[in-house]
Amino acid sequence: MPPAMTDLLDIWAAHSHLAGHALDKITVDFLLPTGIYIQMDVPREATIQHIKLLLWKQAQSFPLFPSLGEMESHMFECVNQAAVHEELEDETRRLCDIRPFLPVLKLVTRNCGRAERLLDSKIGVLISKGLHELDAINDQEVKDFRSKMFRLSEERMQQVQMMTCTEWLQACFSPQLEPPAGTAITDGLNDRPADLKIIIHFDQFPSPRSSCAQYIRTCMQAKESPRLTLVHTSTVKAMFDKEISTIGAVVGRKSSNPPLPLPPKRRQVQTCVWDVSSSFKIVLVNGSKVNAEETAKVQVRAGLFHGTELLCKPAVSSESSGRSDHTWKDSTLEFDLSVCDLPRMTRLCFAIYAVMDKVKKQKSTKNHYPIAWVNTMVFDYKGQLKTGDIILHCWSSFPDELEEMLNPIGTIQTNPYTENATSLHINFPEYSSHSIVFPPFDKGRGGKKFHIELKEIMERDPLSQLCENEKDLIWTLRYDCRENFPQSLPKLLLSVKWSKHEDMAQLQALLQIWPKLSPRDALELLDFNYPDQYVREYAVGCLRDMSEEELSQYLLQLVQVLRYEPYYDCALTHFLLERAQGNRKIGHFLFWHLRSEIHMPAVSVQFALILEAYCRGSIPHIEVLKKQVEALSKLKSVNELIKLGTIKTARSKTKEAMLTKEAMMTYDSDSNFQRCRYMDSKMKPLWIVYNNKLLGGDTLGIIFKNGDDLRQDMLTLQILRLMDLLWKEANLDLRIVPYGCLATGDRSGLIEVVSSADTIANIQLTSSNVAAAAAFNKDALLNWLKERNSGDALERAIEEFTLSCAGYCVATYVLGIGDRHSDNIMVRSTGQLFHIDFGHILGNFKSKFGIKRERVPFILTHDFIHVIQQGKTGYTEKFGSFRQYCEEAYLVLRKNGNLFITLFALMLTAGLPELTSVKDIQYLKDSLALGKTDEDALKQFRQKFDEALRESWTTKVNWMAHNVAKDNRS
Structure with missing residues (x-):
């Protein structure tokens, strides 16, 4: 029997002085799955990972090397001292510690262990596409992308394993603005309590406890707003231990040493x-x-x-x-x-x-x-x-x-x-x-003298077309553009002659020295008009300056822009995965934005690959998402039973029927299903009420819709949220209520119920015995607010109504929101007016018999003015303030007109019914009067404002017809 390898090592080491140098290498035979045999010397102290890297470099010169695929998809096997096959899964071990029976290592394709098979199964359920479907795709690009994402995800999970409890808390549950106890989610967006509520159980927190306390103090200092609420209903330590053990079951603790670099690609002619x-x-x-x-x-x-x-x-x-x-x-x-x-x-x-x-x-x-x-x-x-x-x-x-x-x-x-x-x-x-490849960056050349006429061209909106002379001028003065108009990069890119490789080379070099744009300006570079790889990498580099809140604001567009990426492995995909895996709130919405469209054939594989990568790099989040997916699946089943007439209980018994489903509704230990009913509309949406422990025991209402595409509502609400942000940046708080809305699947999703609110129709109908007359009762709305507020509270409610009415007048005009009847305008008991149901946008107003039903640019009825003026007749100072709010709000949106056009342009391929071409976006350019001076634009808006006042009687007639129709249905 040949001596064991350890004996050989001892013999060689003992006689190494005879050779005049220390013997630190061993001759090892390597057996490859391609049938190739390689013998080479390797360091006895080398790790398995390093040995594999050496083997990979050597194997490049042997036949069939390309068929091996990715290095990370292989592992070594050996026969150990017990004469048993051993898989060398832990590649941080040294060869001298493994002690194989013979100096022979066999390279094999990694087999998926039980924990990994379980993980694959969970991921398949989560993303609604079995991973065997991805395994079966005979596409090298898919295989390489998955292999790379697997490696990066494993590294990410190993990093999480090495975190301290405080580091984990910072990464997973970074401080965010939350509502005070006793109010719905929407309340927190506008109410500003002076108190700060922090609930954390320290009884099992690891020593020293001060580390977490220090973290809390840091969080408080970092947040200037007094609205910070950090709530944990279980011990931080228990949560930390649970998540780390979940990761360890699949990944196992690895060495904290940084991984060795991948082997260089094989040189080919x-x-x-x-x-x-x-x-x-x-x-x-x-x-x-x-x-x-x-x-x-x-x-x-x-x-x-x-x-x-x-x-x-x-x-x-x-x-x-x-x-x-x-x-x-x-x-x-x-x-x-x-x-x-x-x-x-x-x-x-x-x-x-x-x-x-x-x-x-x-x-x-x-x-x-x-x-x-x-x-x-x-x-x-x-x-x-x-x-x-x-x-x-x-x-x-x-x-x-x-x-x-x-x-x-x-x-x-x-x-x-x-x-x-x-x-x-x-x-x-x-x-x-030989294979023909595209070259890397080349060096650019210098620019020429600046011309003053460049300024006018650069200040145009993104929809403006450039003539050939203007393109030539921009390209000639490209270095002046860099110095004086860096935000004009999109226009420079449109001026490049992409069919001339000399221009392409100069553009690529120019990108290397172009100043970094703000994230808002960089968004435009992700449009379909700018497909160049280096341009898109530059844009993503600019996006890295986004805060978590800003990224949340634009995440909807960034997911849609993935459709423009021709290759799976791109800078944008890496950016979204990195930020999502580093912040669970981002990860949550990235998951649902992707999963809600995975049924679409054009993006099914791409979105599935990204979802798989996210799940592998966020293993602890899987269980939470799994419960959400299960709950939504069961809600959908209940909804379909109702549609089929299977549940035929009377209204009084509906709650009892729904409560039988309570077990399948409770997907969060901090939220308890309380009651549920279905609504009368065609798709029979479910109205669900939860008792949320995180909100101090307050209830939270959610509407589950199955059969309606919520993506257009989601987009409109996102833009309303952005308008609210822009106004607040300009010190103008118009009390907007951008309630939550999330598409979760093919024509299904969730809508947040705004608490303590009612529709204009219900408010009017309850004040009149005759439906036809209700719309013309101008006192109904003011009386409704008086019943719910008195004294100073009434003054505040009327001010809330005035501000919010101004905000929604401007927003609905700019966005061209149609179908504005009295059932999709609501008022809260605190006075805030807000709009719901955005099935018609960008000027797509409803018509009947070829006649437009809506003849006003926005809704401003005399009963609204009656509230604003506190019941006084004639146009008072209060009305003057309201009009001033509208004009200020309009000018703020005009200044950000390019951003709105960009955000809608990035959604063009989403398949929304009323956003299919650039012509649809033209409505925004017209409503914002882009290309005109502020003076001319304000003149146009004032004309629209007067028109809304003058024609408000037509709105009342439409509302009357709506009320009568609704009364007849009931």
């Missing part, structure tokens, strides 16, 4: 794309399942795009006859653009369409009918020009207003429903015997 002067071309192999009429001729149109810019004239195939399968005689499509001038983010967009001869008025005209479209990138995720055959499964739904039937803003993912989808088989030819 490559050709720079800028050295290839041939014209770009592709070959149409065939098309199948085209679904064209027998008499039609089928053609393919192909265009190269950078963002929405068409880089050259589209190429068009010859015509092909047939109904389903097609080949084209002239199968090669050549473009008037050299390979060297292809931008890194070039999209190749296809449209398949039918050409039919149609006789009309004895004149023959050709008509084109779109059949399908599909997009793909010209460079792959590694920056390599694509070569070889590829089959693209097409999409059949065409958006409006397409340029030559091409859809560059559409997804680059192919249709996952391949069975019935039109497919296009194409070939990317080879231009070189």
Whole structure:
């Protein structure tokens, strides 16, 4: 029997002096899963991780190396001293400590252990897509992304394991503004109590206790607002121990030493794309399942795009006859653009369409009918020009207003429903015997003299078009733009000739020295118009200055912008994951924004991959999210039973029927299900009331909707929240009530119930016996407030009403919010007026028989004015103050007009019914009078204000009709 390896080590060490130097290496045989055998010397004191790195470098020169994949997806096995196979999972161990029986290490693919299988199962349930589906995707980009995210998530969990209790508390439960006890969530956004409430149980806190107390003091000092409430209903220590043990069950404690760097990529002979002067071309192999009429001729149109810019004239195939399968005689499509001038983010967009001869008025005209479209990138995720055959499964739904039937803003993912989808088989030819890659940064050149006319161009809004002369001027003066108008970077990018690689190189170099933009300005650079990788990395770098609150404000758009990212592994994805895994509030909303749209085929894989990465890097959060997912699933089941008529109990018995579901409703130990009923509207939404311990025992109402798309409401409420923030920054608090709203799935979600509030319709109807007359009772609203407030409280309530009415008048006008009847305007007992239900925005007002039902720019009725003036007639000083509030609020929004346009533009591909094209956003430009002076804009707003007053009687008529219809239904 050969001597054990430890004996060999002793012998070699004992005789090392004979060689004249210390023997610190051992010859080890490595067996690779590719069938390759490698023998090399490794340091006896090296860790397994370091040995693997050495092996990887050596293996690069051997055949079949690329088939190994990622280094982190492999581990070593050996035969130990007990003659048993041992998996060397802990790679921080040293070779001299492992003591294998023979100096032989076998490299194997990592197997998922029981804890990992359990984790995978939980993640699959959470993201509503089994991980086996991701495992089955035969796409190297998906595999590489998952492998990288797995490694980063594991490192993140190891870091959490090494945290002290105080560090963990800071990371997971950073101080945030919370409402005082006894009020609903919405109250906390506006009420400013002077007291500070802190509830923490210190009885089991680890010694020294002062560490947590110091943390609390730091939190209090860091928050100038007196509204800070830090509430924990269980001991911090218990929570900390539980979460660390949860991580340890899957990851296990690792060494705190930083991981070794990944091995360098294998050097290959490559050709720079800028050295290839041939014209770009592709070959149409065939098309199948085209679904064209027998008499039609089928053609393919192909265009190269950078963002929405068409880089050259589209190429068009010859015509092909047939109904389903097609080949084209002239199968090669050549473009008037050299390979060297292809931008890194070039999209190749296809449209398949039918050409039919149609006789009309004895004149023959050709008509084109779109059949399908599909997009793909010209460079792959590694920056390599694509070569070889590829089959693209097409999409059949065409958006409006397409340029030559091409859809560059559409997804680059192919249709996952391949069975019935039109497919296009194409070939990317080879231009070189070596792979062709896009080069890294080049160095830029200097700018020229500044011209004063540049200022006017740079101050235009994002929707303004630039003519070619203006683009040339901006590009010529690019260094002056950097010095004097750094926020004008988007206009400079629109002036780059992306079809000239020299300009691209200079732009990339210029980005290296461009001043950092504010996060609000940088958001525009994530629009579809700016697809360049380095531009987007620069933008994400600017976003890193965002506070947690600011990131929460714009998270909705940042998730939608992921649709514009052609590759899974990108700067924006890393940024969102880092911030979400570092702050559980961000993580919570990132999870739900992604999960609510995972059913959409165009983003299903991308969002699933990000959700999987988030869960792996936030293992303790999984249990909380799992309870939420389970609760929502059961609420949906109850709702569907109600819709089917299965629950036929009378209203008085509904609560009893719902209480049988209590066990499945309570998903939080701090919230107890109290009561539930369903509402009369078509989708039978559930009205649920919880007794929330975190709010001092107060109740919290939530509406669960199943069958309605809440994303447009969510967007509108987000913009209202932003308006409120901007006004407060300008020292103008208009008492806005942006209640909570969250889409959680396909046409389902939750809406927060604002406490102590009623609709204008109910207030009017309770004051009159006749529904038709209720809308014309101008005293009803004021009397309702008087019943609930007296003395100084009434004065405050009327002031609250005045401020909030001004805010919503301006907000609904600017956003073009329609369908404003008396059931979707509410008033709180404290006086705050607020709007709900935002199914119509951006000027999409409802009409009947072709006549607009809403003829006023915003709702300002005489009963509102009656409250503002405290019942006095004639326009008083109070009304003058109200009008002044409106004008100040309008001017503040105008100053931030570009931000609003950007936020709506970033939502264009979300699929919202009333936000589908740039034309929809044009409404904002008009309502904010962008491009005009403040004086002219204010003049326009005053005209709208007078119009709202003058035509308010039409609102009353509409409200009367609404009240009568509602009365008849009941």
